[in-house]
Structure formats: C-alpha cells, structure tokens
Amino acid sequence: MTSNTSLQQRRLSAVPRGVGNAFPIFADRAEGSEVWDVEGRRYIDFAGGIAVLNTGHRHPKVLAAVHEQLDKYTHTAFQVLPYEPYIELAERLNELAPFHGDAKTILFSTGAEAVENAIKTAKAHTSRSGVIAFTGAFHGRTMLAMSLTGKVAPYRKKFGPGVAGVYHVPFPAPEHGVSVAETLRALEFLFRADIEPSEVAAIIIEPVQGEGGFHPAPNELLEELRRICDQHGIVLIADEIQTGFARTGKMFGIENTTIEPDLITVAKSLAGGFPLSAVVGKAAIMDAAEAGGLGGTYAGSPVACAAALAVLDVIFEEKLVERANVVGAKIKAAVSRAAQRNDTVAIAGLRGPGAMVAFDIVKSRGGSEPNADATKRVVQAAIADGLVLLSCGVHGNTIRILVPLNVPDAVLEEGLARLERALAVANV
Template sequence: MAEIDQSRHLGDAFPGPRAQALADRRDASVPRGVSAVMPTFAHRAGGGIVEDVDGNRLIDFASGIAVTTVGASEPRVAEAVRAQVEEFTHSCFMVTPYEHYLEVAERLAELVPVPGPAKTALFNSGAEAVENAVKVARAHTGRQAVAAFDHAYHGRTTLTMGLTAKTMPYKHGFGPFASELYRVPGSYPLHDGLDGAQAAARTIDQLDKQIGAQNLAAVVMEPIQGEGGFIVPAPGFLPEIVRWCRDNGVLFIADEVQTGFARTGDWFASEHEGIEPDIVTTAKGIAGGLPLSAVTGRAEVMDAPHAGGLGGTYGGNPIACAAALAALDTIVEEGLLERAAQVEKIATDHLSRVREQDPRIAEVRGRGAMLAIELTDPATGEPDAPLTARVAQQAREAGVITLTCGTWGNVIRLLPPLSIGDDLLREGLQIITDALRRS
C-alpha cells in the first residue's frame, strides 16, 4: 500500500458524495443502535491519518478507541497477518492447538505485573476478558460478589453492563443485569477533594459494610478509568485498595483494556501506581487492530476453573495472535513507551497554556497518549456537556477525529496512535483549542 500523506485535507464537501451514499446504505441495513461519531467512512489509515472514501485526510485522535496504538497499518503487523493467513486461518485452540497462542501467553507472562508465575487465557474482546476474569475469580475464591466503581466501564455484555456505571448509552433499557455485582465510590480528585488515603478509606468502608470481605470474590477497576472520564486516581488510592484485598483474600482485577500496551507510557497503567494485580484483563491495543483479548493472572488463580471451563471458538485466533506478537515487537523496536511520554509532554504543554487562559477547562489529566480535557461551567463548577459536544463537533468538521467521554459527557479525550507525527499532533490540538475558543 502506498504511504498516506501525513497532512490534513478536506475537499469541497465533507462528508463527500461517496460517504453520503454509504450513509444511506448504512441507514437501510444497520440498526440505529450501531451509531458512528464521524460522518464519513474510512478507506485506509496510517501514521496519524485516516483517509476516507472521498480522499479526505483526517487527523486521528481516536485510534479506533485506543486500538491502533502502534498504527493502523503497521508494517510488521500487516506482514505477520499475511504470513499467517497463508498457513491457516483457524483451527480452534481447544481442538487443535497452535504455537502462536503459547507465544502470546508467554510474552504476556513476562510483561504483565502480576506477582509470581502467570498464565493467560485468550479471548476476543475486552468485555469477554472481564467476564472470564470474574469467572476465574469466583472459581478460585468460592465467593460470588464482585465490586466495581463509580464511573466504571467494563463492557456491554449482560455481566459487564452490570459492572459499568453509566446508564446511557450502555445500559438503558437492557436490564435486568447479572446478580451479585456491587458498586462503590472510587477516587476522582477533581470532584471528591480527597487524597488517596481518604478515598481508599471511604471505599474500604463501603466494601466492608455493604458487601463484606467474606462474600467478595474480586474488586475490578481500571487503573485509569476510561469511558468514565479518563480519571486518574489520587496517589496511594490503588495501592491501599490492593493491600486491603490481599489482607482479606479478595482478588484485585485490573481492567487494562484501554490502558494497556504503551498507551499510558508504560506497558500497563498498573505499573505507574506500583501495584501488582492478581488478574489483568487486556484487549484493544494488544494486536494492532485485530480482535484479541487476554486474561492474565497468577498461575494458581488461573488454574482454578475446571478443564473446559474457559475458552471459546475464536478465542486466541491464530491470525490475531500473529498480529499481537508483531505489535509487541513494534512497541519495543520503535520505542513506543518513550513515544507515549513525548506525546504526553507535547499535549499537556499545549493544553496547560490554554487552560491558564480559559477557566472552562477544569482539568487536563491523563498519562502518555491517554489524555483528557474536562470542561465545566466556571461560575458553578457544574459539568458542561453542551460545550463539550460543540467543541468536539467543530473539531470533527475541521477534520480531527475527536471523542468525548465522562459520566456527565463533559470530557474530550485524546487517544492518538503513537505513530502520529509531532506536527500533526500539534495541529490537531490547535484545532480543538480553536474550537473551544469559538464555543
């Protein structure tokens, strides 16, 4: 494939005629529940650009929701996929196993920060990984209750919808949900005003009084909460929660689906917090765009389910495993941990200067290439979702793929691929902040 020009370009009409025709076909053939942020259709992508079907080139600040961290057409990944397709596309690891599955499990055992020897089971999606982590935790502890946090997002399946906090658009009208799922307050420094120790004490009090440690199989939390608003907990919060779990025989599950694989400037966000989870769930950035997820945990924990108790027809598909191995190599060989830190510095330097002049920016936060701008009404301190929507829409119309998030819909999130160039990164940031000034 010819390299894509790494510059933003919009034609006379955006969306263009081919995109509009495809939108008509989508309306006729795809349920309205499957909605899209951008008004166009992708044709190819690479570096920091997504080119649409009409030749418009858009700056990518989404990475397919933190999936194409190494790039949307990374050459190592593409070559690994081509080579595996020529060998075989599927055999089902539960029927006729293959080596790539083992290689991915071995690599994850080396990388994931769980204490002691680790084992991995592979699946297809983040929600599937979280659901299977809960199964493993219940099998190991013999307990049923699972605690999640305010502002959490863990997926769209029946069980993971129960763990997810936000009702619209994820849960509304889809209940009832699975039982023995509980929600407790976490740490949101901008809004709760608590330091890590204070927030942890509040959480532990709820765990003790409302659930009881003797009933609790696992606590599951994103080390940086994603859909809830890219919330970074106060220092010390997560280590104290993990300590309480260890003291009480409760497993701590780190949901690293969005934060894993160099996104936050380290392999996993848990490492920033100095914690060692019992189980880590991963997906998104693991395989350079192919569907793959993993549950990696302490060997004795992962061995708790009976033979045949874990699996799935497509789990650890050989093509996705080949892509994952290539993506992991790319992170190392291209220095993408360091690149994430560079993205963070460029973005936070720019946004901090803007924040000094604009009191509507309540906070700029995040790590690596997982950053957020939270917008509020400076007069009241209340979340400003309408302003956030206007800024995001104007940025999209100017050719920047922009996502929002947050329990109150007032957070603009930045998830560029680590293959983006500095000039494109700065241009995209300027377009977003120009949109904010106009709004």
C-alpha cells in the same frame, strides 16, 4: 459515486440505532495516524479506534506478520487443534505481567470477554460470588460486563436488572467531589450492609478510568484495596483494556503505582486493530477453572496472535513506552496554551499519565461546572476541520486524546493546531 450521505442513509436502514456512531463519516483507507473518508477527505486521528491503535493504522510490521500467517491457516479453534502463535503470545505476556511470580495467560476476542472470564476465574479460585466495581467504570456491554460498568445511560438503560452479586462504590475524583476517604468509607459500609468480605470474589478497577473521564486511580486507594484483598482473600483485577500497551508511559497502567494486581485484562491495542483480548494472571489463580470451563470458538485467533506478536516487537523497537511520555507532554503543553487564551471554551482538569490525556470543558474559567453542550461543539468543530476527536466522562464534558503513540511530530502538531482551533470555534 459513494458518499458519506449515501452510506449514512444505508446505515440507518440496515443497522439498528443501538450501535452508535460518533460521526457520519465513512472510512476508506488509513495509514499511521491519518484516515481518508470515502469522499477523499483526510483526517488526523486523535481517537485511535478508541485506544486500539497505539501502533497506528496498518503498521508495516503488523501487516507483514498477518500476511505470513494468512498463508498458513486462519482458524482451527485452539480448543481443537492448538497452535504456536497462541503459546508464544502467552509466553510474551507472561514475561510482561506487572506482578511477581509465575503467570499464565488465556486469550479471547474482545475486552468484554476478557472481563467476563477474569471474573469467572476469580469466582472459581475463591468459590465466592460477589464482585465489587466502581462508579464511572466501563468494563463492556455483555451482561456481566454491563453490570460491572458504573454508568447507567446508555450502557445499562432499557436492559433490565444486571447480574446478581455486583456492587459499586464511588470512584474518587476531585472533579466529582469524592475523596479516597469517602470511597473507603463507602466500601466499609458495603461490607457492613450488603456483603461481607468473605463472600467477595473480586474487586475490579481501571488504573485510569476510560469512559469515566480518564481519572487515574489514586495510589492511596489502590494500596488500601491491595491490603483489603490480601486480608480477605479477594482477587484484585486491574482492567488494563484501555491503559495497556504503553499508553500511560508504562507498558501497563498499574505500573504507574506501587501495587501489584492478581489478574489483568487486556485487549484494544494488543493486536494493532485485530480482535484479540487476554486475561493475564498469577498462575495459581489462573488454573482454578476446570478444563473446558473457559475458551471460545474464535478466542485467540492465530491471525490476531501474529499481529499481537508484531505489536509487541514494534512497542519495544520504536520505544513507544518512552514515546508516550513525549507525546503526552506535547499534548498537555498545547492544551495548557489554549486554556490561557480568552477566545476558547473554558478548560479545566488537564490530566492523565503518558499519552492518555484528557481535560474538561466547563462553563466558566476557574470553575468546575460541566459544559456538555460546549464539549459537543468542540468535537463537531474538530471533525469539520479534519480532526477525529472523542468525548467521554460521567457528565459528557471530557475531551480525551488517544492519538497513536508513533504519530510523527509534524502530524501531531498539525492535529493539536486543529484542536486549538476547535476550542475557539466552539466558544459561542
């Protein structure tokens, strides 16, 4: 009989350590918000494939669309023989674009590809080379995306210098002792010391930092970035790869703010588990690259496009934008109750819009000193109790919750009870 132990041994022999695994648990099947491993054990999924499954595992409508497309064709390469699902999805995303004016969309396969091509598009539009990102950001693992990522270990460790022309300024977060004023001062210093604004092609920012700890970008900062970009002709890119598709209680995270970006990158929950990403942007900017300058052999897979069109239907039919706020409120209420107990680990900084919820594990109640060891214990206690839970954050002490938005209330409550138990078990 296949077991988690035997598969883990095979994995260690066959797969390099550079791709990590949160748990030595091997999936066998999944439905909705639940997963069963190869040994038949059931888990409640609070990770959602790292924000990929806003519509849940194997949604029937998504599977039906995929099966229908499989019976037609699976690949032609859009650059060789284009196809309608790509065009239809671009039209749908253009209608949803979180900015005024004409929009255009180009499709890729991964979030890192979307980020790379958003930067390429900005450079083509501006004829400039500089790019500004933020500490704590995560934009991917390819060379340019890695260079934009504002965290050395493990994403940049051992890989040498990043791409030239990438600069970082501190991301404002109360937990890190950085204010909006300090961020803007650092940006001003950057313009004085390292690169003038007229050489900057783009500023890229996550509306809510993902790997960085689920810290929302303050509206005050975004408004000032918008002003600076308008003043100097810089393209403002919102990385919506983790915040997109109803997760934050809006279709896109940037819609929780008062500003409009020029480009957005999307991926993860776009296609319900199938590899697909996109850059959606203002048409005048999106047309800057020459024909053939953008694309990819598998970019915009027709199967993934069919899945994505069904995902968009599910989001609207099941009112998942509104559902995100209901789910988020239930999560926050449960975590708040746990924080009042005397037998749990110390909890601080409960935050996040919609159902993009996180909180920190700290060393003392009422304190803010990170407790990464206790955070690891919480995650391990959760998986031992059948709850898939992830951590993140600059200090590794943040618990993040990315449960599918259409999780049944009973399953959500069961998962939250397991989370509360894990918070108590880890208090040793």
